[in-house]
Amino acid sequence: MKAEIHPKYEETTISCACGAVYTTRSTKMQIRLGICAACHPFYTGTQKFVDTAGRVEKFRRRFTDASAPSKAVKAKAKTRA
Numbered sequence: 001m002k003a004e005i006h007p008k009y010e011e012t013t014i015s016c017a018c019g020a021v022y023t024t025r026s027t028k029m030q031i032r033l034g035i036c037a038a039c040h041p042f043y044t045g046t047q048k049f050v051d052t053a054g055r056v057e058k059f060r061r062r063f064t065d066a067s068a069p070s071k072a073v074k075a076k077a078k079t080r081a
Contacts, residue, residue: 007027008027009025009026009027010025010026010027010029011023011024011025012024012025012026012028012029012030012031013029013030013031014030014031014032014033014036015030015031015032015033016032016033016034016035016036016038016039017032017033017034017035017039018035018036018038018039020036020038020039022036
């Protein structure tokens with residue numbers, strides 16, 4: 001291997017949003033996770049709702065708000081004709 005081209009491999013702290021902290025080695029100094037083995041439903045055996053609003057509702061809300069101005073433009077075009 002060539003000298004001085006590889007990143008330093010040093011001790012790293014991995015912290016999760018649930019508060020769990022792990023120590024390992026990596027090329028990054030600090031790693032942050034949103035979910036880990038201590039809080040993941042597969043490992044804990046409990047079901048946890050991460051998204052309370054729901055993906056479908058968020059999608060519908062986003063695209064109904066975006067389509068509202070185009071309906072107003074169509075209504076004005078009909079009144080002019």
